Every structure is written in C-alpha cells, then in structure tokens.
Amino acid sequence: MGNPTDDPWWFSTTDHKKIGIRYLYTAFAFLLLGGIEALILRVQLAQPNARLLSPEAYNQLFTMHGISMIFLYAQPILSGFSNYLWPLLLGSRDMAFPRLNALSYWVFLAAGLFIYSSFLVGAAPNDGWFNYVPYANREYNPGPNIDFLALGMILLGISTTVGGINFVVTTFKMRAPGMSINRMPILIWGTLTASVANIFVIPVVSLAFFLLWLDRQFGTDFFRVEAGGQPLLWQHLFWIFGHPWVYAIILPAMGMVSDALPVLCRRPLVGYTFVALATVATMAIGFGVWTHHMFVTGLPGISLSFFSGASIVIAIPSAVSVFAWIATIWTGRPVLNTAFLFFASFIVLFVIGGVSGFMTASVPVDWQLHDTYFVVAHIHYVLIGINVFPVIGAFYHWLPKMSGRLMSETLGLWNFWLMFIGMNLAFLPMHLTGLWGMPRRVYTYGESFGWNTLNMITTIGAFVFAAGVLVFLVNVFLTLRSGRRAGANPWAAGSLEWATTSPPPPYNFAVIPTVRSRYPLWEHQLRDTPHRSEPYRGLELAKGHEALKSSTLDAEPQAILPMPHASLDPVLLTLGLAVLFVALLVHGWWVALGSGLFILGVVIHWIWPRAEFGSREPPEEEAAHG
Amino acid sequence: MNGEAPPRPLDYLTAQGTHALEVLPLTWGVLIISLLVTAIISVLVVSGILLRRVPSGGPIPPVARTGSGMRWIYIGVGLSTIVLFGTAVWTMRVLAAVISPPAEPAFTVTVDGRQWWWRIRYHETRDTPEFITANEIRIPVGVPVRIRLTSTDVIHSFWVPALSGKTDLIPGRINETWIEATAPGVYRGQCMEYCGWQHARMGFVVVAMEGAAFDAWRASQVLPASEPQNAAIAEGKRIVMTHCCACHTIRGTEAGGSAGPDLTHVASRLTIAAGTFVTDRTTLEYWIRHPQRAKPGNRMVDPDLDLEATRLPAAYILKLR
Numbered sequence: 001m002g003n004p005t006d007d008p009w010w011f012s013t014t015d016h017k018k019i020g021i022r023y024l025y026t027a028f029a030f031l032l033l034g035g036i037e038a039l040i041l042r043v044q045l046a047q048p049n050a051r052l053l054s055p056e057a058y059n060q061l062f063t064m065h066g067i068s069m070i071f072l073y074a075q076p077i078l079s080g081f082s083n084y085l086w087p088l089l090l091g092s093r094d095m096a097f098p099r100l101n102a103l104s105y106w107v108f109l110a111a112g113l114f115i116y117s118s119f120l121v122g123a124a125p126n127d128g129w130f131n132y133v134p135y136a137n138r139e140y141n142p143g144p145n146i147d148f149l150a151l152g153m154i155l156l157g158i159s160t161t162v163g164g165i166n167f168v169v170t171t172f173k174m175r176a177p178g179m180s181i182n183r184m185p186i187l188i189w190g191t192l193t194a195s196v197a198n199i200f201v202i203p204v205v206s207l208a209f210f211l212l213w214l215d216r217q218f219g220t221d222f223f224r225v226e227a228g229g230q231p232l233l234w235q236h237l238f239w240i241f242g243h244p245w246v247y248a249i250i251l252p253a254m255g256m257v258s259d260a261l262p263v264l265c266r267r268p269l270v271g272y273t274f275v276a277l278a279t280v281a282t283m284a285i286g287f288g289v290w291t292h293h294m295f296v297t298g299l300p301g302i303s304l305s306f307f308s309g310a311s312i313v314i315a316i317p318s319a320v321s322v323f324a325w326i327a328t329i330w331t332g333r334p335v336l337n338t339a340f341l342f343f344a345s346f347i348v349l350f351v352i353g354g355v356s357g358f359m360t361a362s363v364p365v366d367w368q369l370h371d372t373y374f375v376v377a378h379i380h381y382v383l384i385g386i387n388v389f390p391v392i393g394a395f396y397h398w399l400p401k402m403s404g405r406l407m408s409e410t411l412g413l414w415n416f417w418l419m420f421i422g423m424n425l426a427f428l429p430m431h432l433t434g435l436w437g438m439p440r441r442v443y444t445y446g447e448s449f450g451w452n453t454l455n456m457i458t459t460i461g462a463f464v465f466a467a468g469v470l471v472f473l474v475n476v477f478l479t480l481r482s483g484r485r486a487g488a489n490p491w492a493a494g495s496l497e498w499a500t501t502s503p504p505p506p507y508n509f510a511v512i513p514t515v516r517s518r519y520p521l522w523e524h525q526l527r528d529t530p531h532r533s534e535p536y537r538g539l540e541l542a543k544g545h546e547a548l549k550s551s552t553l554d555a556e557p558q559a560i561l562p563m564p565h566a567s568l569d570p571v572l573l574t575l576g577l578a579v580l581f582v583a584l585l586v587h588g589w590w591v592a593l594g595s596g597l598f599i600l601g602v603v604i605h606w607i608w609p610r611a612e613f614g615s616r617e618p619p620e621e622e623a624a625h626g
Numbered sequence: 627m628n629g630e631a632p633p634r635p636l637d638y639l640t641a642q643g644t645h646a647l648e649v650l651p652l653t654w655g656v657l658i659i660s661l662l663v664t665a666i667i668s669v670l671v672v673s674g675i676l677l678r679r680v681p682s683g684g685p686i687p688p689v690a691r692t693g694s695g696m697r698w699i700y701i702g703v704g705l706s707t708i709v710l711f712g713t714a715v716w717t718m719r720v721l722a723a724v725i726s727p728p729a730e731p732a733f734t735v736t737v738d739g740r741q742w743w744w745r746i747r748y749h750e751t752r753d754t755p756e757f758i759t760a761n762e763i764r765i766p767v768g769v770p771v772r773i774r775l776t777s778t779d780v781i782h783s784f785w786v787p788a789l790s791g792k793t794d795l796i797p798g799r800i801n802e803t804w805i806e807a808t809a810p811g812v813y814r815g816q817c818m819e820y821c822g823w824q825h826a827r828m829g830f831v832v833v834a835m836e837g838a839a840f841d842a843w844r845a846s847q848v849l850p851a852s853e854p855q856n857a858a859i860a861e862g863k864r865i866v867m868t869h870c871c872a873c874h875t876i877r878g879t880e881a882g883g884s885a886g887p888d889l890t891h892v893a894s895r896l897t898i899a900a901g902t903f904v905t906d907r908t909t910l911e912y913w914i915r916h917p918q919r920a921k922p923g924n925r926m927v928d929p930d931l932d933l934e935a936t937r938l939p940a941a942y943i944l945k946l947r
Contacts, residue, residue: 054922055823055824055826055922055923056823056923059822059823127820128820132780132781132819132820134779134780134781134797135780135781135820135821135822140741140779140780140822225797225798228798229798230798231781231796231797231798231799232796232799265678266680266686266687266688266689266690267689267690267691267692268689268691270694270695270696270698270699271695271696271699274699296783296791296792296793296794296818296819297794297796297801298775298793298794298796298799298801298802301721301722301725304721305718305721308714308717308718308721309714309718312710312713312714312717313710313714315706315710316703316706316707316710319702319703319706319707320699320703322667322702323698323699323701323702323703324695324698324699326667326670326671326674326698326702327695327696327697327698327699328695329671329674329675329678330670330674330677330678330695330698331692331693331694331695332678332692333678333679333680333687334674334675334678334679334680335679335680335686335687336675336679336680336682344671344675347667347671348664348667348668348671351663351664351667351668352664355659355660355663355664356660358656358659358660358710358713359656359657359660361717362652362656362713362716362717363717363721364648364649364652364653364717364720364721364724364791365649365652365653365656365717366791367649367790367791367792367793368638368646368649368653368787368791368792370783370791370792370818371783371792371818371819371820372818435637435638435639435657436634436636436637436639437634437635437636437637437638437787437816438636439636439816439817439818439825439826440820441820441825442825442826443823443825443826444826445826446902448631448635449634449635449636450633450634450635450637491686492686492688492689494689519689522689525688525689525690526689526690526691528691
C-alpha cells in the first residue's frame with residue numbers, strides 16, 4: 001500500500017517538502033536571470049556614454065531585473081523555505097491546505113513564465129517595477145510590454161494570496177500539541193506577519209494593475225489625465241502594497257536568522273518575546289509609511305510630517321531585533337561556520353540598509369536623496385543584505401535537513417567572502433555615487449559628472465558578487481551529489497525539524513510530538529523548565545496517514561485530519577488560469593470564456609465534498625498522555 | 627559667467643542656495659549619525675565574535691542560558707529611540723523652515739516637463755511681459771523665485787541640487803517650489819523621475835546673475851528674433867523655416883510650432899538638447915543632422931541634410947542670441 005502523499009504523477013504532489021524545494025529551485029532560477037540582467041546593466045554603466053544597450057533595451061532590462069528580484073525571487077524563495085520548514089517546525093505532517101499549497105507554487109511558476117515570455121516578442125515591461133503612469137498608459141507605451149506585467153502581476157497575486165491564507169491557517173490550526181503561540185519559532189512569526197500583510201495588500205496592487213489594464217485595453221480613465229484620471233492614484237495604490245511588501249520579503253528572512261543564529265551561538269535567542277512583538281510591530285507601522293516613496297510629489301506639509309515620523313519610528317522595532325542578535329552573540333559561544341558568517345554579516349548589512357533608510361525618512365534630506373543612486377544602494381543593502389544573505393546562510397543551515405548531506409565548508413568560505421566583498425565593493429561606494437547626484441534609471445551618463453570611477457568599482461564588485469553566487473551553485477551541486485551525510489541533527493539544534501531524519505520521511509514525524517518549551521530538543525541541557533517535550537512519543541495517527549488539528553492559542557488537540565492526497569486539480573487549475581491570461585493578453589475572448597468554464601469545472605471538482613476528507617475526534621487519552 | 631565647471635555638478639554634499647543650505651546641516655547630521663551607528667554595530671558584532679567564538683575545530687559546545695542579555699536590548703533600543711526622536715524633531719524644524727520661501731518671491735516661472743526637455747514660461751511682472759524659453763532658467767542672486775511645476779506628458783522631476791531638493795512635475799497638477807541662489811553661477815539641473823528613453827539626457831541649467839545683468843538678460847529675452855545680416859544667414863533662415871517651423875517657435879518669424887523648444891534666443895542659452903551639449907557650432911550641426919543618434923528616441927526627426935547643407939541653418943540659429 002502506497003503512502004497517501006506518494007504522487008502517481010510528478011505534477012500531482014501535495015507534499016509541502018517537494019513543493020518547498022520546487023519553490024526554492026524556481027525562485028533561485030529567477031534570481032540567476034535577474035542577476036544576469038544586472039551584470040549586463042553594470043557593463044553598460046561601467047563607463048560613461050556607453051553604447052552596449054539602446055535606451056529601450058536598458059529600460060526593459062532594468063525593469064525585468066527589478067521584477068525578477070522583488071516579485072519572482074525575494075518573496076518566493078522565502079515561501080520555499082517556509083513551505084519546506086513550517087510543518088517540520090510546527091511538529092505537523094503538512095500544511096493546512098496541501099492542494100492550495102501546490103496551486104500557489106504552480107501559479108507562481110506560471111506568472112513568472114508569463115512575464116518572462118514578453119522577451120520572446122521583444123516587448124518586456126519597460127516602466128520599472130513601480131510601473132508609474134502615465135508612462136505606463138497606452139499613449140506613451142503602446143506595445144504589449146505593460147500588459148504582460150499587468151496580467152502577470154494579477155496572476156502572481158493569486159499565488160501569493162492563496163499561499164498567505166495557507167500560512168495563516170497553518171499557524172493557527174496545525175501546531176503540535178503544546179506549541180502554544182509563545183513557543184513558535186520566529187520564522188513562523190515572520191512568515192505569519194508577512195502573510196497577513198499580503199492578504200491585505202495584494203488585492204490593492206492586483207486591482208491597480210487590473211484598472212491599468214482596463215485603461216489600456218478598453219479606454220477607461222482611471223489613470224488618464226486627459227479624461228480626469230489621477231497619476232498619483234497609481235502611486236498611492238502601488239506603494240500601499242509596495243511598502244508592506246518590502247517587509248514581507250525581509251521579515252521571514254529575519255526570522256530564519258533569529259532561529260538559526262542562536263543554534264550557532266549555543267544559547268536560546270535573547271529577548272524572544274521582544275523579537276516576536278517587534279516582527280508584528282514592524283508590519284503594523286509598515287502599513288503607515290507608504291507615502292515616504294512620494295515625498296517629492298508635492299504633498300502638503302502635514303502629511304509629509306506624519307509619514308516622515310512614522311518612517312523614523314519604524315526603526316525602533318528593527319533596533320530591538322538587532323540588539324537581540326548582538327546580545328545572542330555576546331552571551332553565547334559562536335560556532336564560526338559558513339552559515340554563521342552569513343548571519344553575522346547580515347546584522348551589519350541590515351544596519352547599513354537600515355540607516356540609509358532612516359536618512360531617506362527625513363523629508364528634507366529625502367528631497368535630495370530621492371531617485372539618486374543613494375536609494376539604489378539602500379534598496380540593495382535591504383534586498384541583498386536582509387534577504388539574500390540570510391537565504392544563503394539558511395541554505396548552509398537547512399540544506400543538510402532537506403538533502404541529508406552537509407555542504408562543503410571550504411567552498412562555503414569562498415562563497416561567503418566573494419559575496420561579502422563583492423556586495424560591499426559594489427554597493428558601499430554607490431552611496432557616494434548617489435550623494436554626488438547620479439540619477440537612477442538612466443541608461444547612460446556624461447563623463448563630466450564625477451561618477452566614472454565609482455561606477456567602474458560598482459561593476460567590478462557586481463562581478464565579484466556573481467562569482468560568489470557561482471561558488472554557491474557549485475557547492476550545492478557537489479553537496480547533492482556527494483556531500484557528507486548530515487544525520488538528523490548536525491548542528492545540535494533545539495527545534496522540532498531536527499528531531500526527524502534528514503531528509504524527513506513523507507509524513508515528517510513517525511508520531512505527533514508534544515511540545516513543552518520553545519526548544520524541545522534542548523530541555524535536558526537548559527534545565528530551565530521541569531516539563532519535558534516528547535518529540536519521539538505521541539499519536540501515531542494511522543501510521544502517518546493523518547494529521548492533527550489544534551487550537552489557535554494553546555495548541556490543544558481538536559481534531560484528526562486525513563493526510564493530503566495527491567491531486568491533479570492544482571496543476572489543472574493553473575493550466576486553465578494560464579490559458580485564460582494568455583487569452584486576455586491577445587484578446588482571444590472565446591478562448592478566455594472556454595478556459596473560464598474549464599477553471600469553474602476544476603474548482604467544482606476541487607471543492608466537491610468527499611468522505612475521505614472528513615475529520616474525526618482525537619482520542620482523549622492518547623492526546624492527554626501522548 | 628561660465629567659469630570653471632565644478633567637478634561634480636550634481637553633488638549635494640555642498641550647496642549654493644538658501645533652500646539647499648537650510649537642509650544641508652540635516653543631511654550631514656543624519657549621514658554622520660548613520661556612519662557612527664554602522665561603525666558601532668560593526669565593532670560590536672566583530673568584537674563579540676572574536677571574544678566569544680568557539681576555537682575552530684573544537685567540538686560544538688552544549689547549549690546554556692548564560693545571562694539573560696536583556697540589558698543589550700534595553701540600552702541599545704533606549705539610545706536608538708532618543709536619537710530617532712531627536713532626528714524626527716530636527717526634521718520637522720527644517721521642514722517648517724523650507725516649506726515656504728523666506729520672503730515673497732520676486733517673480734514666478736512655470737516649468738512644463740516634456741519628453742525630454744523643459745518648457746519654461748516667465749510670468750508677467752510689473753515691468754516685463756511674459757515670455758517663453760526652454761531648458762535654462764536665469765534668476766537674480768539673493769531673491770527667492772517661485773517655480774510652478776507641471777507636465778504635458780508623463781511625470782518628470784525638477785532638481786537643482788545646489789539650490790534645492792526635487793519636486794515632481796505631474797500632468798494635471800501644479801506643484802510649487804522655490805529657489806534662491808546665494809552666489810552667481812551656473813547650476814546644473816536634472817530630471818529625476820524616470821520618464822522613458824531619454825530620461826538620462828533631460829537636463830537643464832539654472833544661471834544665477836547679479837540683479838542688473840539679470841534685468842538686461844530678461845529685457846533681451848522679450849524681444850523678437852534678430853533678422854539675418856547677410857545672404858548666407860538669410861538662406862539659413864529659409865532652410866530653418868522649411869524644416870523646423872512646424873515644431874519650433876521663433877518669435878518675429880513665421881515659425882510658430884509648439885512641439886519643441888522656443889528657439890527665439892536659443893543661441894543665448896548655454897546648452898542645447900536639454901543640457902546635453904554645450905552650445906557651439908560643432909554640437910549644433912551634429913544635433914541638427916543626427917538628432918536620433920545624439921539622443922535616440924527624441925521627437926526631432928533626422929532631416930535629409932548633408933553636412934554642407936547643415937552649415938547654413940546652424941549659422942542662422944547661432945545668431946539667435
């Protein structure tokens with residue numbers, strides 16, 4: 001008899017671990033594409049008045065670089081880690097909605113391919129990732145470039161939204177017995193916060209892109225000035241989404257550091273409660289700072305003051321996390337492996353990205369800094385420093401769990417130093433390029449502005465960084481092929497994912513563990529609680545064929561759920577959506593109607609009540625005593 | 627007036643205008659705070675690692691809850707909060723100081739952004755009628771000038787870093803800012819909102835002059851274009867009227883187009899093609915013959931002229947002072 005999560009077809013798996021790994025591969029592929037685009041841009045900018053790229057080619061490449069990194073890499077890579085790790089961290093057998101999880105991945109892949117297919121017709125989006133109107137309006141941008149982006153973003157929004165809902169429900173319903181809300185790993189807090197934010201803000205940006213598409217295809221007037229539309233409406237809608245999104249693509253990464261750094265410092269995280277609350281507080285304030293992207297649009301002084309104040313205050317929860325990490329190092333015994341180097345250097349990069357953000361929060365200063373290369377340096381410290389560095393560190397830390405094999409520490413050192421030096425060589429001098437007035441989003445610049453040497457240094461740094469990424473890829477390849485065996489818990493870590501084998505079996509845990517503290521595997525060493533978690537004894541639940549549903553705050557067992565079955569519905573639904581969006585793009589209305597009906601049919605099949613999806617009561621005695 | 631070109635024309639770590647000078651200490655202040663914070667945190671992280679590290683190759687030590695470490699958070703966050711609130715107060719004070727000009731502006735200039743140049747209208751004053759120019763704003767030293775900003779196509783942004791921070795030009799809206807130069811000079815301006823193909827080459831200059839020189843300049847700008855003084859220039863004028871008049875205005879002639887910059891006194895301006903080239907014979911001939919090579923995508927079409935045929939219109943245009 002096969003396990004219920006065995007997939008008869010490769011396309012039909014609902015195993016969160018397989019989906020997580022696909023997320024990681026796909027997001028990393030987009031990182032590489034965005035990286036290649038960046039290197040081409042940097043060759044063009046290495047010298048003044050270069051003619052490698054035409055203005056239009058440059059504009060398409062810088063736009064796709066931003067879209068790839070911000071939408072197709074930074075968030076999906078974190079979804080990959082969260083998808084893989086969440087049920088393991090929570091002591092669960094899968095996500096709350098395994099089929100929705102598969103849908104989220106497939107739609108992400110479809111959206112990425114949809115947007116990238118614009119290159120095939122030579123009409124990639126060309127108005128930056130922020131896509132300001134009226135330049136995005138049909139009058140100024142008559143090709144299909146912006147339509148690829150508008151429809152692609154709506155498609156991607158479906159993926160992010162269903163993914164977000166899944167994370168939220170999983171947090172509140174799928175934790176192992178005893179994992180009360182104050183015992184959850186910080187990664188859970190990070191992704192949970194990001195997911196709640198996404199559920200609120202994705203509809204805003206999807207709507208904005210939908211209105212823009214209507215303007216472009218059907219002559220509506222939301223953003224067309226000639227007919228009374230408002231260019232600033234776009235900016236408000238975009239940044240109400242855009243700024244929380246920035247936190248959505250760093251908070252889970254910060255969470256991974258908050259969980260892994262203490263393991264390597266051989267002590268619990270300092271200030272767990274403060275860090276968890278800081279995560280939530282950052283996002284709460286993060287909803288009130290979007291206008292700092294619009295300080296030069298001529299807003300009245302009173303709103304400038306409010307948003308300036310909020311943008312300065314948001315640094316306080318960040319300071320909480322920074323000092324918690326530093327305290328963890330100072331009161332711990334750091335083990336200097338590659339993962340640790342990435343996490344520790346992340347703290348410094350985080351602070352550099354943070355203080356440059358603090359500078360732009362000061363309105364009068366921002367009037368000078370805005371849209372110069374200073375902001376380009378800032379965003380790269382944020383996205384590389386706070387997303388890429390934790391992500392690479394997380395690979396060194398958790399790939400042994402995923403693959404059962406340890407990564408090479410020798411290559412790891414090369415990987416780290418090339419990336420760290422390349423990063424700072426490329427982007428530290430770039431602050432000065434900005435302070436000396438270089439505008440961003442220019443395809444070239446004159447030789448008499450004083451930026452020539454700085455730009456050459458940045459280009460060299462970019463290539464050094466790329467070499468570091470290459471070493472990482474080699475290391476991953478060699479690890480998967482012939483890395484040393486890792487064992488269940490190579491770092492002697494304290495959380496639940498290390499209680500099971502590496503790689504974990506399809507059902508994750510042979511029994512449902514019971515949790516009595518934040519670090520179930522460290523209790524015998526820490527000895528600060530009389531209770532003992534039970535990682536290896538508990539409900540067997542039909543030999544791994546069932547999962548446990550628990551209560552929202554205290555994780556008391558509530559019901560027993562069937563384990564997910566392989567299903568073709570997610571991939572079929574994605575296929576229907578992809579055909580629908582292509583049809584909308586090319587105005588194939590009959591095909592659109594047909595695919596709409598097909599989607600409806602798949603949804604009906606999906607939600608059709610079936611006996612095998614029914615839950616049952618947990619056995620009282622078993623739950624109470626494990 | 628041209629003088630030595632500054633080594634970094636768009637640098638904003640120095641300033642020459644009242645608006646920018648008011649902001650400059652804040653810019654340096656937050657920059658120095660940022661550098662100090664980065665240095666302190668770097669030292670804390672690196673020294674913590676060096677002091678506390680496990681000797682390499684040793685066994686992984688057991689976990690222990692050595693000290694709560696909470697004092698780090700209390701002191702670190704406490705100090706950060708004080709600095710942040712101080713900065714917020716300083717920010718509000720500077721904002722209040724520069725949001726409106728220190729005195730009633732002497733006159734108003736409306737800047738209308740176009741892909742990829744600037745249409746500039748001097749509003750009527752008590753003694754001067756209004757007039758139109760492009761890509762160059764002249765102002766008298768020591769008096770604030772009101773700048774009204776709008777756009778005819780997409781969003782642009784007006785920035786003269788030596789004089790003031792930037793403000794967007796948004797179609798359908800009118801934004802206002804002000805500039806005041808404290809010393810005579812040529813100050814580089816640049817479009818700072820991405821606006822398409824030639825966003826990179828959408829510059830301009832602000833020329834600050836002593837009051838009397840400014841008055842003379844303004845009086846000359848109101849006049850119609852000068853008439854050709856010889857046959858060659860007259861032939862140049864004829865070619866300009868054939869090729870250029872649909873898009874450009876030259877006051878006093880039949881050229882009355884409005885798609886491109888007003889050329890009535892174009893030769894008096896320091897640059898052509900929106901701050902892209904210094905105005906001289908070579909650059910002007912190149913620009914007339916190959917506008918699409920000089921600035922790909924701009925609205926000026928490549929005319930069917932050989933070099934010889936370019937000489938005459940260029941000569942005429944260079945007389946439009």
